[in-house]
Amino acid sequence: MTRTGELLALLTAAGGLAGAGWLAVGADAGERYEAGLVLGLAAGLAVALLRRFTTLPPGRRRPYTYALPLPPPDWRAPLPDPHGEPASLRPYAEQRARLLSDAAALGSSLRHSCALAPRLRAQLTSYATTASIQASNCTLHPAGEGGPCGPDPAYDAAYALGELVAAVEFSRIGMRALEALVTERPLRPDPPCYFNPLHERGHARVLLPDASQEAAVCHGCALGPAPLLVPSAAGSVPYYDSDAVDARWRLLGYGAVAPDSGAAMIAAAHDGFRAPPRSMRGSGGKAPRAKVS
Known part of the structure; x- marks a missing residue:
């Protein structure tokens, strides 16, 4: 994604979180639980979208380990001479x-x-x-x-x-x-x-x-x-x-x-x-x- 797209995604996520937070703050005592749940869901969704569609922290996630299916061969070792067979x-x-x-x-x-x-x-x-x-x-x-x-x-x-x-x-x-x-x-x-x-x-x-x-x-x-x-x-x-x-x-x-x-x-x-x-x-x-x- 381009820098402009990443900025828009970040602003959208921030707006969603701000809106959910405003609802949580303005909610009555009996509605605090539901408001907190909405805020948590909004935060999780925003983080998931950033990780999936941007390279912004915490957006970029990739495996840092390289594992082959077992048993892996020694790729650099010479192979036996087949002697024409x-x-x-x-x-x-x-x-x-x-x-x-x-x-x-x-x-x-x-x-x-x-x-x-x-x-x-x-x-x-x-x-x-x-x-x-x-x-x-x-x-x-x-x-x-x-x-x-x-x-x-x-x-x-x-x-x-x-x-x-x-x-x-x-x-x-x-x-x-x-x-x-x-x-x-x-x-x-x-x-x-x-x-x-x-x-x-x-x-x-x-x-x-x-x-x-x-x-x-x-x-x-x-x-x-x-x-x-x-x-x-x-x-x-x-x-x-x-x-x-x-x-x-x-x-x-x-x-x-x-x-x-x-x-x-x-x-x-x-x-x-x-x-x-x-x-x-x-x-x-x-x-x-x-x-x-």
Whole structure:
């Protein structure tokens, strides 16, 4: 609410209290009880309106504690290497996506009460909502469960593994956005490791082997790359060399290429480009695949 609106609300509340007080003072002895009750109700209503519609004391009230549904994971701890098996990563990805989904309502509750600039509040709320939807969508590819879904089981497994890694990263982005709303601090860059997004966070930046650009990497991979491997017909390959992994995640390195607080991943979630659907691969048609150098 604007300052003018807050002033009007304050004057209205003061007028209501003054009127109720005048009635209480002017009431007869037998009516004092009813007048006091009216005064109390008017005071309670005035305070409730100020708390709901203004930021004036005692108007602004917001939660100052940040609690995740139990049991909360250690969001900064590296995850175990799935060794090309989606089933090994799925429980972790599903748990984090579920926790973000449960907490996503917090963004809406803080959208109007957080002290951050309105544009930043809206951006962080959008991050949390988009990340929650994308993380949930990325866990809906149970490749290898109940038989392969296409003529190339390795392709299906690599695609599912790439999506689960994306779910893990989107869950982290969404929770960081909610934490920024609660602490009223802008979202800070916290990119993953380009070579393996399941490693520790990418606190170092190195030139990629093809010398095309820099990317964030963990301290271990800065000394010697240990890429995330996914299955292929010719054997295990790094995820960024696999045509089965969504081109968005490969090109962005799950956000490691652009040090922008997750904005690139959120934008990628909106761009509408998806990996070829299973129906296209299962029908024997050759799916178009992007070449990533």
